[in-house]
Amino acid sequence: MTTSAAALPAIAPAAKAESFATRYGALCALLLLAAAVRLPLAFWPNIVHVDELYQYLEPAWRLLGHQGVVTWEWRDGIRSWFLPTLFGGPVALGDWLAPGGWGAFVVPRLVVGLASLSIVVTAWHFGERISRSHAIVAAFAAAVWFELVYYAPHTLSEPLATAVILPAAYLLTGELARNRLFTAGALLALACVWRFQYVPACAVFALAACWRDPRNTIALVAGGCVVLVLSGALDLAHGSAPFAWLVRNIQQNLLHDRASEFGDAPAAAYVLQASILWSGTTLLMLLALWRGWRHAPLLIVAAVVNVAFHSMIVHKEYRFIFLSIALLIIAAGLGSADWVQMMRRQNPWRSLAVVCGGWLLLSLGLSGATLIMRDNWMRGIGVAQLMAELEADPEFCGLALYAINYPFVPGRGQLAARRPIYSLYRDDPLAKGRLPAVVKTHQAGFNRIIGPASLASELPADFSPRSCAMISDDKLACVFARRGACDAPASPFGVNDVLVRLNY
Template structure:
């Protein structure tokens, strides 16, 4: 028994190390932007807290975002800046921190699989969560919905498992995790309300009270932070709902039909959606709460006009854990036909190889903004999300170590896809250069420019420094003259962006 216990935990430890390597390796090898919010709703305000400068978007001028996550990330940035020059050090630190948080999903998959089907199912569930391409891709990203998922799943597990430790303590801790998830992403309220009813039933005294107190504890902390950082307690909750749902501000960033999330899943998983869903349905019989919660998250977000794939991220590990339970059940059913252990080992290895090859295949075509197609493999990795705006980020990170930068121009690069001061890190003005006429006005404001297009022919005083494909850095000699009304924050404030 002792040998088996140690072997099980050794395997889990190996999976966790592999997961961390994959997540960090992906983030460092392929810097990219899936959606601008991962920079400007979390990392950029964190950089402003930690180092004093950053691009301020309308959300942080109007007070509809909480400072809790940016505050935590700011602390991580300050503590890890020593790990590399310029922006490199704290970006590595943030990636490590977010990747470590994401390991909670692997632990939940393992212990839940263990409860349902023993060590075999536990290892299969944890393995799937370790190697699945979307978890590797999104885990190091500072999206609130992604970070919220890392607390949501442990909260659900603690809520439904009755034999862990004292009921009230367990439910209070479960409530705390659910409360953190809700505070990070208020849109999960329907799913968390369902989880609360599912877990507690009619037992008001022993279950409802500790869970509600647990949920309220982190929400009160977030509300108190709002009171000190904005005008009112809980301002980032109610004002966010008012601005986006009542005033319809979110519609400015795109409106999609109600079924868009199902199209997103088809774009991401292709025809392999069918076997994944079948396996998840098999697993649903054993853990129905995960299936219902995944469906509620998808449907509740389908009611909102503005849709982004990341909004339903918590549904993905729920579906994949269910698919892992289904896979484990089929493997165990197959292996019971033979008395020797070899067929069972072969069945386990084959299932892991199939899941690994599926993940690699889907990663090679991962682009939910491409037209819907049902191919298995992609033909051009550079057309996937792995390379989205990568050249911009590499260019700005390169400039973060240049001491003689006195101003930066962005030519044919939208500020929202630039990486901001999170990658640039220099305490100098940034200017958006949209037209050739802007050069005449702004040329004196910067001595470096990052461009996706060749510079206008009349500006021969710039020399080409370095290129990443078509994204190039140009430098001119001389100093800079600050043009306050055209500096990026002034422009955003005047335009309301």
């Protein structure tokens, strides 16, 4: 017996609104929570790694016609212009809203922080396949977990690539339709252009979908080709052959082993660092992942594949496996939601509050429990203080960096100061062994110096110290100032000239 559509009772608008509020009210609340945690951190001027300045914000700044720092990666052409081009809009908007560098630094971070909310939305939808409590717990864990929060506002390829891989993973692990496959293919291709080292992890989801039905490959590849064509067109627009940057990157880092110059680590480094950051909760996390395997095994497989691939690369940084962290947290959130169902016979709301409260307490405790995280929160803060003073200094007309190799200074200086910047490094062949004489010879080009407080005696007598700040664990740096204007003749000690000589 069938029922005609006309015989079905009409759904009142109020009932529709109530149904939407019932289904998505908790998700909206969790998104507000995640935004409230993440977006204010865009104004906290810590820096995870110099790449967020020199590989993304500085190139975007140069696209707008400004002077900027050009590192060896851009001189050798091993970087794609895709992300800097996207950052050009936020950088320009920020500079228009708050000229002088602060806006150009903050607005892109706000955009990246908003993009990170896709992790929370994806966690919710993974959980909703199981139950409402799984959706709430998984999304709550993704909203508050300290590592996901810490990296959220930083202009790096890893968080941005993760923000598009997770929705693709959701689309490829559910009911497959042509439009879902096309969208997922485009998202995976976008992530691989932004962070090509995530290709093995992306392949896990793509291969799983194609294994279910080889015909899925057509729509999946079609979506990816659209993004790849766009990326190639951007390369051409910037005067380079499509994907030439990728070939050069592989040549430099794999064939010439350039990345190892910046440090190497043993194969187990990522596992060791994760166990340190998770501390005593590692066992609890493993138990949650054991439960989560039943609900989302592909998330865990992709996370392990990503860690295994990056472990084979000699140069290691924890941010490289950010995708794995997000995948594991979602899987653990799904697993921990099983505990809610185990306890819900007594009081379902209380059991839900206990599990979510546990995620919150663990996150808050671990966010400052280790020396690594405490250092992470403060990295770059001293430099930001010194540059803020220069930005507000009406007499400032030129800056010299004296015997400071701390890498955040030139980038923050270019974005904030917009004045000539000179680099006086001890390792520079033109200055080696005679740095005090060099600063005296070229002091007409600058009236402010940032240098170690311990080397104040090496500076010209007319430079006196002003404010000081810790720019590393053991180094106090100060702004030294002299009166008078600047005469900026051609100098071999400009930032980019020095970088070329040092091959940095």
